[in-house]
Amino acid sequence: xxxxxxxxTTALEHAVREHNIFMLSSLYTNIKFANLCxxxxxxxxxxxxxxxRMIAEGRMKGRIDQIDGVVTFEGAREVKxxxxxxxxxxxxxxxxxxxHFRETVAARWDGRIVGLCTAVEEAVDLLIxxxxxYTKMLFRAAD
Numbered sequence: 001x002x003x004x005x006x007x008x009t010t011a012l013e014h015a016v017r018e019h020n021i022f023m024l025s026s027l028y029t030n031i032k033f034a035n036l037c038x039x040x041x042x043x044x045x046x047x048x049x050x051x052x053r054m055i056a057e058g059r060m061k062g063r064i065d066q067i068d069g070v071v072t073f074e075g076a077r078e079v080k081x082x083x084x085x086x087x088x089x090x091x092x093x094x095x096x097x098x099x100h101f102r103e104t105v106a107a108r109w110d111g112r113i114v115g116l117c118t119a120v121e122e123a124v125d126l127l128i129x130x131x132x133x134y135t136k137m138l139f140r141a142a143d
Contacts, residue, residue: 021047
């Protein structure tokens, strides 16, 4: 647990924070440093410095707008496009279940719904039978 030169963090903490920035860059097109610092557990200045270092070293594509306090990730669009293509390809390879299977599932579902409605109706009938005063008051309040 030897701290880095900044005296604040260890090498592991620093690596985890950089990993988190990289993952955020694949999910978002931009993020305010005020939000990024909360995710990373550092102040906004340290978050900006980490992003600037990663961009300068070529480990992440992006640009920093210091006036608005935002980092814009330029690689996010490419990652999203690749992810979308992989998802579409995986969906195309999945064959729908045969029709008889779908009909069986639908029939079971319908049976369960009918069973539920029957149970609710029986519960209401029992409530009316055993608690008529309460039921009248309850149904009057609903009108």
